[in-house]
Amino acid sequence: MNQKRTGSLLIRGGHVIDPAAKLDATMDILLRDGHVADVAPSNKLRGASSETFDARGLIVAPGFIDLHVHLREPGQSYKETIASGTAAAAAGGFTSVCCMPNTLPIVDSPEWVTWLQLPDRRAVVNVFPIAAATHASKGAVLTDFRALQRAGAVAISDDGRPILNDAIMRETLRLAAEIGIPVIQHAEDTRITEHCSMNESPTSFRLGLRGMAASAEASVVERDVQLAQQFTGSRLHVAHISTAEALKVVRRGKRNNIRVTCEVTPHHFSLVDEDVGDYDTNFKMNPPLRSAADREAVLVALADGTIDAIATDHAPHALHEKVVEFERAMFGITGLETALALAITKLHREQKIPLTRIVELFTAGPARVVNLKGRGSLARGNYADVTIFDPKKRWTFEVGKSRSKSRNSPFDGWQLTGKVVATIVGGRVVHRTD
Amino acid sequence: MIAIRKDQTSNIPAIAPGSLLGIEHMAAAEIMSLLKAAARMNPRRSRPPLRGKRVLLLFYEPSTRTRSSFEIAAKSLGAITTLVQSSGSSIEKGESLLDTVYTLRAVGADILVIRHPNAGAPLLAARHLDIPVINAGDGMHEHPSQALLDAYTILRHKKTLNGLHITIVGDIYHSRVARSAIHLFSKFGAKITLCGPADFLPELAASLAPGLHLSRTVEDAVRGADAVMVLRVQKERLAGKKISLQEYILKYQVTAERLKLAKKDALLMHPGPIVRGLELTSEVADCAQSVIVEEVQNGVPVRMAILARALGKGKDGR
Numbered sequence A: 001m002n003q004k005r006t007g008s009l010l011i012r013g014g015h016v017i018d019p020a021a022k023l024d025a026t027m028d029i030l031l032r033d034g035h036v037a038d039v040a041p042s043n044k045l046r047g048a049s050s051e052t053f054d055a056r057g058l059i060v061a062p063g064f065i066d067l068h069v070h071l072r073e074p075g076q077s078y079k080e081t082i083a084s085g086t087a088a089a090a091a092g093g094f095t096s097v098c099c100m101p102n103t104l105p106i107v108d109s110p111e112w113v114t115w116l117q118l119p120d121r122r123a124v125v126n127v128f129p130i131a132a133a134t135h136a137s138k139g140a141v142l143t144d145f146r147a148l149q150r151a152g153a154v155a156i157s158d159d160g161r162p163i164l165n166d167a168i169m170r171e172t173l174r175l176a177a178e179i180g181i182p183v184i185q186h187a188e189d190t191r192i193t194e195h196c197s198m199n200e201s202p203t204s205f206r207l208g209l210r211g212m213a214a215s216a217e218a219s220v221v222e223r224d225v226q227l228a229q230q231f232t233g234s235r236l237h238v239a240h241i242s243t244a245e246a247l248k249v250v251r252r253g254k255r256n257n258i259r260v261t262c263e264v265t266p267h268h269f270s271l272v273d274e275d276v277g278d279y280d281t282n283f284k285m286n287p288p289l290r291s292a293a294d295r296e297a298v299l300v301a302l303a304d305g306t307i308d309a310i311a312t313d314h315a316p317h318a319l320h321e322k323v324v325e326f327e328r329a330m331f332g333i334t335g336l337e338t339a340l341a342l343a344i345t346k347l348h349r350e351q352k353i354p355l356t357r358i359v360e361l362f363t364a365g366p367a368r369v370v371n372l373k374g375r376g377s378l379a380r381g382n383y384a385d386v387t388i389f390d391p392k393k394r395w396t397f398e399v400g401k402s403r404s405k406s407r408n409s410p411f412d413g414w415q416l417t418g419k420v421v422a423t424i425v426g427g428r429v430v431h432r433t434d
Numbered sequence B: 001m002i003a004i005r006k007d008q009t010s011n012i013p014a015i016a017p018g019s020l021l022g023i024e025h026m027a028a029a030e031i032m033s034l035l036k037a038a039a040r041m042n043p044r045r046s047r048p049p050l051r052g053k054r055v056l057l058l059f060y061e062p063s064t065r066t067r068s069s070f071e072i073a074a075k076s077l078g079a080i081t082t083l084v085q086s087s088g089s090s091i092e093k094g095e096s097l098l099d100t101v102y103t104l105r106a107v108g109a110d111i112l113v114i115r116h117p118n119a120g121a122p123l124l125a126a127r128h129l130d131i132p133v134i135n136a137g138d139g140m141h142e143h144p145s146q147a148l149l150d151a152y153t154i155l156r157h158k159k160t161l162n163g164l165h166i167t168i169v170g171d172i173y174h175s176r177v178a179r180s181a182i183h184l185f186s187k188f189g190a191k192i193t194l195c196g197p198a199d200f201l202p203e204l205a206a207s208l209a210p211g212l213h214l215s216r217t218v219e220d221a222v223r224g225a226d227a228v229m230v231l232r233v234q235k236e237r238l239a240g241k242k243i244s245l246q247e248y249i250l251k252y253q254v255t256a257e258r259l260k261l262a263k264k265d266a267l268l269m270h271p272g273p274i275v276r277g278l279e280l281t282s283e284v285a286d287c288a289q290s291v292i293v294e295e296v297q298n299g300v301p302v303r304m305a306i307l308a309r310a311l312g313k314g315k316d317g318r
């Protein structure tokens, strides 16, 4: 532990899965001065470092990247702070997180983008801000994308406040294309989802809850794909995609060589609307849990490459915001510490999706979406961000032990397979379990 | 998927026995024993089984009949009642539902009766209280005491619910009365036909209980029915909908002529409040087959039975 940035670390005997480098073999990895110094077959690097990490029986992967987290700072540190949120990220194997701008205030200026990255925030993993597309995410006046990008923003998004106005979305995509920054859309036609608190389904009817139609997602994705293809260099990314209909649109777009990518959350590939049970607010999020058929479509899209990344949409909320009437409860659940285990349990073990594909969805996939240079792969010279996990370890998630400040997880008490053993950021071990 | 989830009973607190949160999760036998207990209740004769007990009526929505019915039922059993309404209380100042019910428990409530605009609110309260909670209507979810009094009313005219053809016409989507009634009638083997325009009766409604039949034509729905339950239609809810008010009246209003298509001895029911000239004609509301007033009367003994059961006094009425 406590490797200095200037030190070196040899990760010995692990099974390296690095999809971007097409590596899937037992290798040693030498980290030095915050970068990957060498990757070589076992024992070639013996003695290259004073510090070694015995990774025999474990998977060694590029550091995981989460494209969608809510760290709640500035303004809502009672839910989460950058320090607590990134500690949860480290425990979940994430070495980089992209944080959404829907804070108080909204991150719509270069000053706030800079503020998020200051050492004072005490982040334990890399934080890449996503900046608002419009002032205060009100969907009216565009922010200064170039200045935001210069300050460190890796994407533009009004997450939680979909850009519905055609002209504004068109302008957002056009200007973002000019500087090569991706636009992330929370695809929801809020004009038809007002007062809704779950998916429109037999369960919503039974509970007497207004239901969100699946078409509210697909129609926005459809419109955005149409707009995106008008501008060369435009990069549209669909956040937390959840419906079969919307996935069809993305698949078609990709086939037509439109630069559209999408992410899915662990809860959307693990749960369905029925799991809401009798008003369990830990199953309330937006987009909502969908039908079994939608989940099936998500599983197919994960396997066939339509989906580019697994992103948690980690959305911590305080108890008093969740232990209330279902319709009044905040949308969102925490997810950083359960993502990998759900992927292994639900996708690898149940659906037989290969581990290499799962690792890709946590690494090379998201790195490509936001164009993170030097991350998402363990190629020589890249940042020394590494996630080491045991794909066979069975464990029980206990939300009471979460590093997050919040407790709103539907997975409390779940027995899962696959556990993070170590998380290394810039050559430093920031999380370790035995 | 359920298999790997922890047993929910271990982290969700138990609900106090005697609570009445909805019809959906009730067994038919339990419903029947409540209805039988109701038949033994007589609001005119003073019965003291709840003497000295405090029944708190927590009403987040205005209500005339349900509130007064519960109040009279509680008083007829010898209980003390206190009404807490959202206006003029700490609720208006932003107090949460749970803080409010904890307070009411602390002042000595033995039974809490809740009417709330949000579905699931009484269940939330029940999960956090050690006293029985009675749902007096929650959002679009359930209104169990209404369904029970409707069943009670039908059984005063018909031998059994089993095999009865019951038609429900109107705004089923927004109706907690409809959801509770459908669950109840379905548990006893009634044949249920639901009728209304798509905005008020989405196809999804068919999934609520086994053997539901959906109809868009009121004549077809009413034909041969043993009971026709008409639901209130709120004008505001037709705003912006595909169907206009005029069209609704034309296609779905229960008129004397349409009611003739039902069995001769069919009951005409309505949970109230009624809007004459909208969902039904004035003539129908007052016709010989109408049991609308009787439903209100029956509400009292049924709610007496519910309150007595809440404190374990339901079995022999003492």
Ligand SMILES: [Zn+2]
Residues within 6 Å of the ligand: A159, A160, A186, A239, A240, A286, A287
């Ligand atoms: Zn979102």
